[in-house]
Amino acid sequence: MKILSFMNIERASALVTWLFVSSSALYYAFSQYGVSSHRPWLIVAAAVGLALCFSVVTRRDTSLPSWRIPLLIVMYLLAVGSLLLLPYSYLAIYLVVWSALLPYYLGWRKCLAVSVLAALPLGVIHTFYWQDPYAWLTAALFWTFNLFAMMMSNVAIKEKSAREKSEALNRQLTSAQQLIHQAGRQDERLRIARNIHDVLGHHLTALTIHLQVASHKAKGAGEDEVKTHVDQCHSLAKLLLSDVREAVSDIRENAPLDWQQAVRALFKDLPRPSLQLSIADNVSIEDVTTADILLRCVQESLTNTIKHTQSAQLQVTLDKSEKGYSLTLQDEQVPTAKTIQLGNGLTGMSERIEEAGGSVKFSFNKHGFFTHVLLPEPV
Incomplete structure (x- = not known):
């Protein structure tokens, strides 16, 4: 599942849209059906439910991961339900907002298929329930809106991914240049x-x-x-x-490498996380390969912290003992998962360390994700 990373202005624009659609629908509903009717009150419940689901589904952190897909389905059902409660075709705007969320959870081809399903309820309900002769034309128009919203979200995702990769490569290049x-x-x-x-x-x-x-x-x-x-x-x-x-x-x-300078280059100009670096006095790295392996470990941990958590800082501690170099990496995101799934990044880190004769352990503790690397000194 792709993790949403909505900017505040994007979430705010969606909530403003929800506010205008909901308030106008409620105004006309109470005017047309009166306070004693159940329809306006059901619309109130549907509008509030949509807002609550939206606020959870679009959270920037990784909390409540198992709830997001079910809540996305609930949003769809509430949006379709609102079309049954009131004869206002503009309530399909709820489905447009919902469509904009799909690319963050589904592939583009699946989104195209779902976009048709998202437009069908408007045509079916307004044709057979509200007897609207132009319902299918309206549904087709709203389908184009849904498709446009999906396309814009998909472009935003690709641009964000490309920007993150470019920034990561630039930081990697800067640190490599230091070494x-x-x-x-x-x-x-x-x-x-x-x-x-x-x-x-x-x-x-x-x-x-x-x-x-x-x-x-x-x-x-x-x-x-x-x-x-x-x-x-x-x-x-x-x-x-x-x-x-x-x-x-x-x-x-006395020609040690300034490993600290290379590490700080990885964190330069990052809004988060901040670097909490601690290097023991007895640490002196003179081998370029060793310095590069340890630096790549920090880089992978930084990438995972940015991608999967909202941790404000990353603690990096480097020590030296008879067994070699000891590197520990600790973020501050309270873990929600119980098991560790090794992706390409962590797998590559493990392979790189094992090839050098070292070992690495990944675990969750009360603070967050913890990594311990033990790397022997080169002979």
Whole structure:
């Protein structure tokens, strides 16, 4: 089932339509049939029922998922019932609003078939019950309205899906660029370290050997003063060689990737959820593949949080132990489901982690959906 994501203005426009249709119908119903008649009061009940069903069916969160399809059916029955209670053909506008909801729950081909069924009650009821000679023409006109409403909803769904995919890809590209840039800097540091070690280290080693030879020759020639200066140069050369080796080791060992920066790039300009990031002091990621796997886990969790919940924040915690890197992901949506169904995203996450020799666990807790990733350090 596709999850509705109505903007407030769209829901408001539908409720304004409901208000005008319902208020005008009630005005004419009470004027025509009087307060003592049951018809106006049944219309009141139908109008209120339609509003309540609409408010639940179009909720932006994932609450009451099992109620939405039954309530959508109830909306249809109430709309058809209103056509039986009053002879006003414009009450079919209820069915137009109902038709606009169908693409969020049915495929487009099914919507086309249902659109015909949605228009039939108006023609049948007004022809045989209200004796309207133009009922089928009116029904055909309202069918075009239903079809137009479905098409506009379908276009809105596709545009929203395309926009979300584009934004997700842009965030993924931005975070990947962060890692690539840092990996490039890391490679440059290693290249410089190798050059220092291979070139400068080689020359200093040769200089040390030549100074040692010069010291021996000066000693054999009885040049004590020269030997003293040569020994001093020899000591300085050995000290400089030691410093160079220490600097090279420092460059090699202290080139971690800024994983935090890449994670924050995923959440940039998102209205929700906000990022609650906690990285232990002992965490240092130097392997690009490891950083990318952990980053993709955060990305998939973020995508699921946006798509399936209304959570205001996502907690990301990264720690390190003897077993490797421990990544936990926690949203704040109180779970309504009891079982976990692994979609393509979570399945891909599991496969990626298992290929790297790690493990992942998905579960629901009292706060929401919880993911724990354990990834060993690369050998």
